[in-house]
Each structure stands twice: as structure tokens, then as C-alpha cells.
Amino acid sequence: xxxxxxxxxxxxxxxxxxxxxxxxxxxxxxxxxxxxxxxxxxxxxxxxxxxxxxxxxxxxxxxxxxxxxxxxxxxxxxxxxxxxxxxxxxxxxxxxxxxxxxxxxxxxxxxxxxxxxxxxxxxxxxxxxxxxxxxxxxxxxxxxxxxxxxxxxxxxxxxxxxxxxxxxxxxxxxxxxxxxxxxxxxxxxxxxxxxxxxxxxxxxxxxxxxxxxxxxxxxx
Amino acid sequence: xxxxxxxxxxxxxxxxxxxxxxxxxxxxxxxxxxxxxxxxxxxxxxxxxxxxxxxxxxxxxxxxxxxxxxxxxxxxxxxxxxxxxxxxxxxxxxxxxxxxxxxxxxxxxxxxxxxxxxxxxxxxxxxxxxxxxxxxxxxxxxxxxxxxxxxxxxxxxxxxxxxxxxxxxxxxxxxxxxxxxxxxxxxxx
Numbered sequence: 001x002x003x004x005x006x007x008x009x010x011x012x013x014x015x016x017x018x019x020x021x022x023x024x025x026x027x028x029x030x031x032x033x034x035x036x037x038x039x040x041x042x043x044x045x046x047x048x049x050x051x052x053x054x055x056x057x058x059x060x061x062x063x064x065x066x067x068x069x070x071x072x073x074x075x076x077x078x079x080x081x082x083x084x085x086x087x088x089x090x091x092x093x094x095x096x097x098x099x100x101x102x103x104x105x106x107x108x109x110x111x112x113x114x115x116x117x118x119x120x121x122x123x124x125x126x127x128x129x130x131x132x133x134x135x136x137x138x139x140x141x142x143x144x145x146x147x148x149x150x151x152x153x154x155x156x157x158x159x160x161x162x163x164x165x166x167x168x169x170x171x172x173x174x175x176x177x178x179x180x181x182x183x184x185x186x187x188x189x190x191x192x193x194x195x196x197x198x199x200x201x202x203x204x205x206x207x208x209x210x211x212x213x214x215x216x217x218x219x220x
Numbered sequence: 221x222x223x224x225x226x227x228x229x230x231x232x233x234x235x236x237x238x239x240x241x242x243x244x245x246x247x248x249x250x251x252x253x254x255x256x257x258x259x260x261x262x263x264x265x266x267x268x269x270x271x272x273x274x275x276x277x278x279x280x281x282x283x284x285x286x287x288x289x290x291x292x293x294x295x296x297x298x299x300x301x302x303x304x305x306x307x308x309x310x311x312x313x314x315x316x317x318x319x320x321x322x323x324x325x326x327x328x329x330x331x332x333x334x335x336x337x338x339x340x341x342x343x344x345x346x347x348x349x350x351x352x353x354x355x356x357x358x359x360x361x362x363x364x365x366x367x368x369x370x371x372x373x374x375x376x377x378x379x380x381x382x383x384x385x386x387x388x389x390x391x392x393x394x395x396x397x398x399x400x401x402x403x404x405x406x407x408x409x
Contacts, residue, residue: 013390047407049394056344060265064269067265068247
């Protein structure tokens with residue numbers, strides 16, 4: 001097969017990149033020696049490839065990156081990085097808001113329990129010794145008022161039951177009546193008494209529980 | 221330095237700094253491909269933005285197993301360029317006149333010595349003018365090979381044509397370009 005100019009043209013890039021098989025390379029080079037036109041073409045194409053390789057990258061405008069960032073993620077960082085732009089999205093997230101709310105609630109409960117008034121907070125308030133004393137005092141006050149309340153309830157209950165006893169059956173004691181009462185012989189009054197009794201007990205239990213958490217009244 | 225694929229993972233997780241790094245890394249590459257293909261700086265700027273917008277929106281679809289991030293980026297860029305070309309079809313002659321070239325407009329690239337700037341600018345302009353006269357098919361092949369430095373396999377992925385076609389287009393594009401430059405009086409290097 002005779003190597004033609006067309007062959008040279010078709011295989012030129014491969015030749016320049018050293019990808020031709022030895023046999024083909026020989027044929028091409030032999031042709032080049034005999035053909036001025038192909039010689040010139042080879043030189044030109046070789047030159048272009050070299051030129052393109054040396055061409056430096058075009059520099060994009062300095063604002064292009066920022067324009068792209070703005071159009072995409074919408075987050076544009078200033079060159080002098082200030083922490084605020086990065087913090088702001090975080091501040092506005094629901095997670096942060098909830099966290100803030102729970103911290104505030106905790107602080108509120110703490111202040112109440114420790115007897116610290118958040119409006120008139122002083123450095124003295126935050127002294128650990130004072131905090132302990134305040135907590136201690138608060139605990140005792142709470143306990144005391146709880147005990148007082150239960151006692152009050154019990155007094156009320158006792159008075160009531162005595163009154164009911166007096167108006168119902170005078171001689172039979174309360175407990176005997178409850179124990180020996182058969183199913184079918186419930187009198188309306190004893191039933192009411194039982195109900196009230198249970199109600200009062202229930203109330204007193206929940207009242208103590210509630211008052212243990214709330215701030216106690218009385219002298220500070 | 222973090223790999224592109226790692227940055228992509230972080231981007232998908234919502235880390236804005238990772239996206240910013242990705243944009244900074246690849247803006248010049250995208251801009252150059254767009255500019256060399258269109259011959260117009262403003263179009264290149266607009267198209268670059270479109271490219272990154274599309275990448276940003278389809279980022280979760282990128283899988284490192286399918287290939288390099290740069291190959292994907294180049295594919296997206298090339299497809300947008302072809303779409304743009306078809307929408308704004310121009311006469312080949314007016315293209316060569318439209319191409320921006322005046323040294324006054326062009327600022328010196330950083331890192332170039334002053335005496336080199338003028339000559340380099342001139343050459344860059346001449347190459348650009350010649351490129352505009354090459355048909356889009358051949359033009360993109362030469363740009364991808366000789367300006368973007370992609371290997372044959374990558375170009376095949378970007379152009380979605382057989383390797384034989386890739387080689388053929390590169391070859392014909394180079395010959396075309398060489399002939400044009402010779403006509404313009406730009407001798408071999």
C-alpha cells in the first residue's frame with residue numbers, strides 16, 4: 001500500500017502524539033521526506049498544538065465567583081470573614097430557638113427554687129455559698145408549708161368526719177363500719193363519707209406534690 | 221487537599237463552605253471552556269453561572285463511581301454550550317468579527333511579566349479568532365484536548381461518541397486551525 005497525503009493527514013495527530021505503530025510511522029516519515037506539502041502541514045499542526053499548550057488560562061472576573069455563589073447557595077462570604085454571617089443562619093434555626101427556650105425555662109425554675117429574683121440579680125446572688133443557703137432555705141420552707149397544708153387538710157377532714165358521724169349513727173366507730181359493711185347494705189350517707197374520705201386523701205397527696213415544686217409563701 | 225468527591229458529599233450534607241470551595245476551584249476551568257468556545261466574555265460569564273446553577277441543583281445525583289467530578293462538570297458545561305450555540309446560531313464570518321480582542325479591554329493576567337503580556341494577548345486573540353471559524357464539533361474537540369487537557373477517554377465521556385470519532389475530530393480540528401492561523405500570518409511556533 002502506498003502512503004498518500006490523505007493517509008498522512010488522517011494519521012497526523014496520532015503521529016505527533018507518538019501513537020502510530022512502528023511500521024506506519026516509517027511509512028509516514030518516508031512520505032514526508034518526499035512531500036513538501038505534507039512536511040509543511042506537519043510543521044503547522046505541530047506548531048498549533050504547541051501553541052495551544054502554552055496558552056495561559058483566561059482569568060475570569062474577580063466578582064464571578066461571588067455572583068455564582070449568590071445565585072446558587074445564596075451564601076456569600078465577605079473577604080474579611082466575620083463570624084456574624086455564619087452565625088446568623090444558626091441563630092434563626094428552630095433548633096436554636098427551642099434550645100434557647102428550654103434554657104430560659106430551666107433558669108426560671110432554678111431562680112424560683114433558689115429564691116433569686118431575676119429582676120434584681122446581683123453578684124452576691126451568684127456566690128456559691130449564698131446559692132446553697134438559698135436552696136437550703138427554700139427546701140425547708142417548701143417542706144414546712146407542705147406539712148402545714150397536709151395538717152390543715154387533716155384537721156378539716158377530721159372535723160368533717162366527726163360532724164358526719166354525729167349526724168348519722170352516734171355509737172358505731174368509723175373503721176368498724178367500713179370493715180363489716182356487707183355489699184347490699186350500703187347506706188347513702190356512709191357511701192358519701194367514704195367517697196369524701198378518698199377524695200380528700202387524693203387531694204392531699206397531689207397537693208403536697210404540687211406544693212413541693214411551687215415557691216412557698218411566708219417569710220423569706 | 222480535599223478531593224472533589226469528598227467536597228460533593230459535604231455539599232449534599234448542606235455544608236456551604238464545601239460548595240464555596242468547589243466553586244472557587246472550578247470557576248476558571250468552566251469560564252475558559254465557555255470563553256474559548258463562544259469567543260465572548262460576557263456570554264462566558266453568564267454561561268458559567270448557568271453551569272454552576274445546574275451542578276448545584278443536581279449535585280445529589282453525582283456518584284464518584286461514575287467518573288471524575290471534573291468530567292461531569294465538563295459534560296454539563298459542554299452541553300450548555302451546545303444548547304446555547306443552537307439557540308444563538310451565528311454566521312461564521314460575523315463570529316470572527318465579534319470576538320473580543322483589543323488589548324485595551326483585556327487586563328493582564330496575574331503572574332505574567334509586563335513584556336510578555338502584549339505578545340501573549342495578541343496570540344491569544346489570534347487563536348481565539350481562528351477557533352471561532354472552526355466548526356463547533358471540531359472546535360470543542362480541540363478545546364477539550366489541547367486547552368483543557370482531557371485525555372481521550374474523558375473526551376469520549378463528555379462528547380458521548382466513539383474513541384475513533386474523538387481522534388478524528390481532534391485531528392481535523394487541529395488541521396483546520398493550523399491552516400487558518402497560517403492564513404492569518406501566524407507562523408508555526
